[in-house]
Amino acid sequence: MFPQQVHSYLKQFFMENDCNILGEDACYLTVQLTIDIDKRIMNRPFYWQYVEATNGEPNPAQVTFITDHTALASNVRGEIVNFGSPRLNQLFQATRELGTFVQMFEKVEASREQIMLTPWLGVNYKVSYCCDRTKEMLYSFGLNLMTGMILEDFHEVLSKVEFDAIQSENVFHVQYIIKPIRALKRLDATIEAIIEQDNHDWAVQAKKRWQRDQRVLDFFYEDVEQKPECYEIEKKALQEQYDAKIKIEIINGGLFYMR
Structure with missing residues (x-):
């Protein structure tokens, strides 16, 4: 991030x-x-x-x-x-x-013209690459619920618009075509595609460090035929420390109606 x-x-x-x-x-x-x-x-x-x-x-x-x-x-x-x-x-x-979920409407000054607001689903994700070292990234996406267009860095778009929880007068919003639950699945797929295309050498290196420390542990117990409980505890601790995991977490999101 x-x-x-x-x-x-x-x-x-x-x-x-x-x-x-x-x-x-x-x-x-x-x-x-x-x-x-x-x-x-x-x-x-x-x-x-x-x-x-x-x-x-x-x-x-x-x-x-x-x-x-x-x-x-x-x-x-x-x-x-x-x-x-x-x-x-x-x-x-x-x-x-x-x-974690809001519904907001762009604030619009009073006007004789009727103004139409378009629905967007906005979601902020946190992606964590976890092993003995952790790398975290934040992604912000918006999906137009009329056209299906996806915008990256959607938080930047939102930061430039003034919102209110109540819709302004003389403004109407169109009903979404793409249901939010379907849109969320598309955004989940977008995040998964980004992760899949990323460089995962970090996991390979973590496994190498794990194998190195496991060899050290085995060396201390190589002459012990019946491994004691403490060996199994330390072995499990190494697995928990080095085992590579990817966590995807939704920080927050909402429906945003904008021009």
Whole structure:
């Protein structure tokens, strides 16, 4: 996952959860958190217990998240967030808790003309290549439920459109032709095709490291005819450590009606 993808995800997360963006460039976001988001991600339960017990005035945090420290101006200070970092995984978890599926409509200013919105299914996937080392990638796809066209980096498209949960006046949306469940299967197939075409030398190398460590383990027990329980435990631990697995996870998604 590239820094610009992390940046886009963070911006979309905070905007959808009513957190004001106070400052931004391509390398960082400064955000005023809401009370709810502060409680979910800032790890300060004792502060909120004190505020609620004393009826004190809440002061949710204002945080700067740095998404590309290599291109950052020297005067900007904040928390570095990259793919695989605890903070980003925490935001993924918050997304799941707040709801993984939404239905949103593009906000349209009042007009005499009747405006038509087209339905899109948008899905964000996390793909993890797991062995003794882990590589994670985030993919964002949108599928037009009228034409079947698929867009990559769909989160970038969404970040440029203002949405509301309620449809604007004098606007109507067309009924989708492709059912969302069918569209989701097509997007799943798209992700699987990307994985299939990827270079999987990482799995081959993991197996080689596994075989190397297994030879070391066998060496220590080569003169033992009846292998003890600890040998089997260590052997199983090696398998769990090095066995190559690919995990595909849907982070969130929704129906988006846009012009």
